[in-house]
Amino acid sequence: MKIAFFINDIHTEKDNYTTIRLARRAARIGHEVVLVGLSDLIYESDESIAAMVSRPQSKDYEDDAQLLAELQHEDSALERVNLTQFDVVLLRSDPADEVLTRPWAPNSALLFAQLLANQGVLVLNDPTHLTDASNKTYFQTYPEIVRPKTAISCRVEEIKRAIENFNGKAVIKPLQGSGGQGVFIINQDSQANLNQIIEATIRDGYAIVQEYLPLAADGDLRLITLNGRPLQVEGVYACFRRFNSTGDGRSNISAGGKYEMATPDEEALKVAEAVAPKLMRDGMYLTGLDIVGNKMMEINVDTPGGINMAEDLTGKDFSGAIIADLERKVRLKQMYGQQLTVTELAVL
Structure with a gap:
């Protein structure tokens, strides 16, 4: 199998990223693996899609760090390949990382991905629906029962009105973002800085304001789904609890949070059940659900992470x-050819 991973840039990848773990696992099995930066795509005059790619040179690596070190080495050269001849493209770039420096890159890459899908390449998650999910507004298209009460605006007075409606306790964050970046907890202690917090949040566009869920003080569950359902291996869920013992209020690992093994309870599984039909309809092959109690705080459809952490905690592959x-x-796909669409294949 030929598999390509779309990433932001090989030099910004980290060895604790799920993408590197998946690439190493695929290479070890013997699949042809390449990694493609968002600025390295090429539309050919014959309408095929090519790219300058980074390619692992071995099948066996001691760990993820060794693989990434090889790909990022100063002597590592990019290789030109025809992506139209690949079997699978996994879209693993984070649009939030491009907002300030390369805002054009994520949408351009998604359009390339759509062209590849039209030419018969299996592209996951479905690039058309990923375009629809370009910011957190997409979250509001999931069932109301699993979402916190939410307001979205870039007007200061409207944001303050929403916070008042939530009794002065809320979470405010940029509509475009990830990894806990720019997330503020609004409560009595932070009211004195409210104007500065709002201005910082709306500096680059809309802000999303959510009611504060008291259970979030104990962290959240990251539950990974595959084909619209919670991922399990030998009866063990790809799930862990993220928490922050510093009083920061953010549980994201990239924001200093910690993690521990967890089994989703009945409430978390009901949340996953509620969102499954839309995940499947939208071709969201691999996602990360962030759950607090019976609510889903966020859904990561661009670069769902945590596979490496789930494996390290559980020993499951x-x-x-x-x-x-x-x-x-x-x-x-080989059996059915064009009878199955990319969206259908994404969750079969």
Whole structure:
């Protein structure tokens, strides 16, 4: 199987990223693996899609760090390949990382991905619906029962009105963002700085204001889904609890949060059940649900992370399960050809 991973840039990848774990697992099995930066795509005059790519040179690496070190080495050269001849493209770039320096890059890459899908390449998550999910407004299209009460605006007075409606306790964050960046907890202690917080949040556009859920003080659950359902291997869920013991209020690992093994309770599984139909309809093959109690705080459809952490905590081969599932999809695609759309294949 030929598999390409779309990433922001090989030099900004980190060895604790799920993408690197998946790439190492696929290479170890013997699949042809390449990583593609968002600015390295090429539309050919014959209408095929090419790219300058980074390619692992071995099948066996001691760990993720060794693979990434090879790809980022100063002597590592990019190679030109025809992506139209690949079986699978996994879209793993984070649009939030491009907002300030390369705002054109994520949408351009999604359009390239749509062209590849039209030419018969299995592209996941479905690039058309990922375009629809370009910011957190997409979250509001999921069932109301699993969402916190939310307001969205870039007007200071409207944001303050929403906070008042939530009894002065709320979470405010940029509409475009990830990893806990620019997230503020609004309460009595932060009211004195409210104007500065709002101005900082709306500096680059709309802000999203959510009611504060008291259970969030204990952290949240990251539950990874595959084909619209919670990912399990040998009865163990790809799930962990993220928390912050510093009083920061953010549980994201990239924001200094910690993590521990967790099994989703009945409420979390009901949340996953409620969002499954839309995940499947939208071709959201691999996602990360961030759950607090019976509510979903966020859904990561661009670069759902945590596979490496789930594996390290449980000893289960979640990355291997994902690669095996991709192999199955490629077999189905070969059997059915154009009878199955990308969106259908994404969650079969």
